[in-house]
Amino acid sequence: MTVEPNCSVQVGLLLLSPLDCFYCDLVPSNENRSSLITSLINAYNLHKLPNVQLINYRKCNKQDLVKFHDKSFVDFLMKERKYIDDELDHEKFKSLMELAKFSKKLTNSKTSAVDGEEEEKEEEDNEEEEEENSDYSFDEDQNESAAENLDKLKELGLIYDCSIFPYMNKYVEIIGGSTLSACDWLIRKYKLERIKSRIISINWFGGRHHAQKTKASGFCYINDIVLGILRLRSVFDKIIWCIQCF
Template sequence: MTKLIISASVFQSQVADLLPCNGYKKSQLTYALLDAYNLLNYFDVVIKTPYCSKEDLLRFHSATYVDQLMNDTLNVIQEGDKIEDDWNQLGEISDQWNDSNDNIPKERRFYSREALYEYFKAYKLNPKEIANTYNNVRSIKRMKLDNVTLSNDELLKKYNLTGDCPLFSYLPMYLQVNTGATLVLEKYINLPPPGENDFERIIGINLDGGRHHASKQSARGFCYTNDIVLLIQRLRKKGFQRISYIDFDLHHGDGVENAFKYSNFIQTISLHLYEAGFFPGTGSLKNNKPPNLVNIPMFHGLNDKYLQTILNKIIIPLIDQHNPQIIVIQSGGDGLSGDKYDEWQLSIHGLTKCIMELVDRFTTCHCIVLGGGGYNELIMSRFNTYLTWNIVRKYSSQIQNGLIKEYIEDDFDYLIPDHEFIELYADDNYKYWSYEQPGNDKFKTLRNNNTPDYLEKCIRNIFPNETHLKRSVNRSAP
């Protein structure tokens, strides 16, 4: 038996889109498309108001860093960020569509960040109780506190809250909601009782999670707190002994790797672009300590066929060795064809197929699917929806007779369903597979710099003592 849990709502998507690199619309477009296909109706549990406390963040992050992030003075509109229309650019579009279709929205939309924050304050836990708990945990946190008072500019530099990780309006609320949306999934995951054969498998999803760069006391790469590390720590505390983390993001999952590089219980596998000058500049083959710490560094132009070979020859054998009780998948989509990075040429079909093979193969362990990178918001809404649809149609207990009413067809002429943000897809002629149709002006082919010989080098590095895995790679494959 499988139970599906997702953290998703209009509220959560609007909070997630406070993050500047989301373009103020990535999460809202995804949620609207999930809603257009009625996919949330097929979940056993839909979490609409996620939350985590300062205490939760302290389980990994340093006290002085959390103090800086969670300063109440940041729960306001910041100087230089006062244009409400930037964040609320989708509000008017939503209103116009609802009015023209005589539609009554299922969920409340917020038209100012202040209104969003007032709603957040109304549902979160008792502030006094939280403050007392936080202060207690902070007082016993093992760390060396600074004796030197730093200026604000020095503090920002120390915690890297500049450049790609600037302070933005309502940052504390964003962190508590976005991180909470991942951590709340843990509440539904339990170890099966000894000798119990009736295993209830949980597949949990937070498409706004996957902030894999954040370190213990520093923000990095658009990531302020590391929800992945915090989640894995919770699962370990709950009694899970073996956990596998697989990262498909274009960027190296450095924050997660560093947190668990000395652990024999946590396996971290990161597939990423590794080229001179590309962030974060880590994750080479030299750093590998298989089977628990594994990097699969790739070059420009990675395609579906090569990815599939990596999955079959490296990733699945590694997970088999670890025999996890739970797998955590970071499904970053910045390697998709059409992404603003324009480095890899993965298709929505290809990346989804690889993720689903992991979900389908390791059925005796729980599975958490988190989001990640992806900087073409229109592509990411399609990818996130297609991935969710695939999980739902195979594992939802809410589907009667194995049938699902909502279909995403593979026909290249298949159109995105009419919904409140449909006009944002007009430049793609409203086609779902616009970026995967040969001959379409959106379709691009990059030179694949990843060769069969390089893949064989990776295999030899990762499986140095297993001759059956070192057999030659089919020269016509990737």
């Protein structure tokens, strides 16, 4: 592809929702990293710069992940673990509930008009829900085993630097989906613009590249870089991959 020297630059920037940012902040090796990234983007108004467009992203699914990762690894990684999710400390749990309700309200406001009476009723329901959640016991599921098979965890790399943590499956969906969405945005712009513009797609929430096909590794639960490259290879013959770890 030849780019004209005086062509314009189009930049796609991915910004996570507050709820998704919360889930990503739970990663043991990078606690609160996603919030820090979001704060810096907002502080410098990077998303408001000329030629910058926010990228709409989606969550990835198992079908996306098995394009590179082994199916048995993906199944184990994406399994819901309520007994671990419930280990979230009480303050973080309350924050999660508030963000979940905010996200739900935001979604509802986009799809239907809510009159004043309905809003008032929703607020009352939320207050009741908060009271119920304030008494939530993290030890309620006594019948659910809290112990994974240690040999299995070692085999899949889900121990030590990549230990299992609350809402890990949601984190994987977000990280994988954000990178794939950033690649899809770039592909769409390329097909639309061809050589008219320089196109840059940025996802500061992804970049996990140590994970192997069958196991997590080096603080990386999935390899969203490889997933992104595979997506780009559907359009481009050659991909140059440069990475710098800090």
